[in-house]
Amino acid sequence: MHVVATAGHVDHGKSTLVRALTGMEPDRWAEERRRGMTIDLGYAWTRLPSGETISFVDVPGHARFLGNMLAGIGPAPAVLVVVAADEGWRQQSTEHLAAVEALRLRHGLLAVTRSDLADPGPATEEALRRIASSSLGQVPAVQVSGATGAGLDELRSALDALVARLPAPDPAAAVRLWVDRAFTVRGAGTVVTGTLAAGTLRVDDVLSLRGRDVRVRGLQSLGEPHEHVTATARVAVNLRGVELDEVGRGDALLSPGSWRPSALVDVRLDPGDRLPAELTLHAGTAAVPTRVRPLDGDVARLSLAHPLPLAVGERLLLRDPGDGRIVGLSVLDTAPERLRRRGDARRRAEALRQGPEQPQDVLERRGFVPAGSLAADGVEAGGWLVARSRWAQWQEALRAACLEHQRAEPLSPGLPEGAAAAALGLPDPEVVAPLAAATGLERGSGRVRTAGWRPSLGAAEEAVRRIEDRLRNSAFDAPDLDELRSAGLGPRELAAAATAGRLLRLPGEVLLLPDGPARAMRVLAGLPQPFTVSQARTALGSSRRVVVPLLEHLDGRGWTKRAPDSSRTVRRP
Structure with missing residues (x-):
């Protein structure tokens, strides 16, 4: 399964589009359907032409519900940006794109809706220009009408290509399931839902919730019961012995011993205007009041109202509840030392800027490495520097992976780039494109294949x-x-x-x-x-x-x- 969140201005047709694609009603509350406006997160799913299943997290577009929107987009690996042809780019389009940029999401698609009501050309052109300046970069665009159905087949094909480019998650990773909904089912008890971004959940697993152990009584995904669910997936978890008032949006189910929740975090802030001291930190589905203490330059220390399970290197965002301004950040340290003497803040910031020692064969992205640390004989690919010996190994391994995939899956149009990155252990799916070019392989629709190879229909x-x-x-x-x-x-x-x-x-x-x-x-x-x-x-x-x-x-x-x-x-x- 693949999970994609929507983004876009209020009343631009996000829910209508999800409804047309899936045949399901994403607006769960009677108030939403009465007002014709999404207030909270909605969920729906469908099967794409390739046979892949896609689940949508439909987010509200109104400025008053930006916090709900951030809870929906936070755990999602990809985004479907929606702009109406008859209104074009609007205020919440900008705010939602700012959240996408702050989280450094790199996988997206533009849908220009209501194309039956106005010429979609101008809206498409402006939206593509704005999106290109974000972390999404150049994205495909599809002009569509959720009301008439025009363009839906092209959108399904574009979604197929989008999910094929997504990096494969690690099924053995420690679980951190951010809860976005909690409710009670008669005869079963408390159930929570969320987007499983990595790892595997199993019935009878023991997980940590707010510092205590809880047991998984049952699992569902896409409305069907399962003994285990592997990322990426939308999942409902029935918890044994947990009351409804003991869990809610912003909590996280964790693999015991794998996460150390912290209320004190050192971060690197994205460039921007001076921030007020009191902000809200958004991590996953959580929104936590936070005090910001600048250390030096772009390095700051955050004091959270309550601890969160965070990881070094992940992207989060700060929001000013007053004016809605959003600032992105990277987590540098989740267990920082206390600052006791004069000058400790500046010295701490300088130490954090130096970063961890770089591996010999794969160096961090340019701009995050100390001056003079770039290997003279490295190959630059997708913003990374790779030792030539490792580069040659990856070339051989990628060709072998393509050949094996073509042998095992003759109907497939090629090895998905995300699967290629996972199979080779690449630091970033962006490395696949230059690696394929250097290896003499073909690329298209998010897949890699040997030159001249085409799917075989075999028995069909x-x-x-x-x-x-x-x-x-x-x-x-x-x-x-x-x-x-x-x-x-x-x-x-x-x-x-x-x-x-x-x-x-x-x-x-x-x-x-x-x-x-x-x-x-x-x-x-x-x-x-x-x-x-x-x-x-x-x-x-x-x-x-x-x-x-x-x-x-x-x-x-x-x-x-x-x-x-x-x-x-x-x-x-």
Whole structure:
């Protein structure tokens, strides 16, 4: 499973988009549905064309609920930025992007919603320009309408490419599950939910909660019970012997002995204006009143109202409750020594700037290493310096990993970059791209493969060939789901056929030849304009099951224009 948080201004269609993608209602409270505005975090999930499952954390866009938004985006590894075509970039768009930048999130996607109400071009251009200046950098953009469904298939494909780029989590890592919801289930007791970013949870595990041991009574993920759940995942944990008033948002379930909660933390602040002394620290889903003591320059000491389980190197953010200003920071020390003498603060800051001793083969990113420590014979890749001997080992290992993946997964379009980074033990997924280039491998859609390699349909080849022959004779006579299942064609086989350019895959597993849309346009251009779905169905000699997603696909390409009454007009003959 992959987890993606939304971000964007209030009323720009985040929840509508999640609802259209998943068929689930992310707004949990009656007040939210009555007001048509998300107040708290919402959750929904669906399966992507590749077969991967994606879970959305839908966040509120209103300025009054920025704290809730930060609780949702904090544990998420990727973000779907939403901007409305008819309103463009707005105030909360800026505030949410500031939070993304403060957390240094690097994986994202832009969805320009309500593209049926206005030309999405200007909003897309401005949003891409603003996002490019953040830690997300250049991101793909999809123009979509949650109301009409136009562009949803393109968005699903873009989400597939996004999650393929995400780094693989460590299933053996210590658990730190930030709680975002707590409630009671009749007959089961207290249940908490959260995003499991690393590690594995098992039924009967003993975890630490507020300094005491608690036992996992049961686990659910995506509404189904499990004996164990491995990151990344949305998970519900039934806790034995815990009352509802003993746990809530901002608490964390921890692997015992693996975390040392601290109320005193030394940090490096991102550049910015002078900060007030009293701020709120946001870590995971927690929001803790914090006092800031500058040590020297950009190094400061934080005194938290209560301890949090933090890790050296992780990104957190400080928020000024007064004006909403957000400042990012990196954790330098979670168990700092006390400052007793005059000059201790300056000396402490200087020591922290020197940082830990650097490994011999992989050095820290430029800007975080002492002057003169860069190896003269290192290879620079993705902001890292790597010893040439290690670089050569990684090249050999990456080629071998690609070959093994292609042998084991002939339907796959390539080894996901996140999986490649995990298999090689790379310090950062950003190293994969220059490493693949140096190794002579191909990259595309977040995957790596040997030059010239394409997915093999294997046992599915004959079934795909029969569909191709059928569509050549009757372009819009697409097989239904029962026929596909009988032929042994599931989501993975169909995704491989689409990736290979053999078939065009529309929502609802509607399959056409790649030139199907062009053939449809030649027919539709001959109809009286505008035309209805029924007229298009008759002219194409097909069913509503096929024609509706086909017309939505043409809308998304800009070849047809949909009117409020659902009639269409051909825009490009």
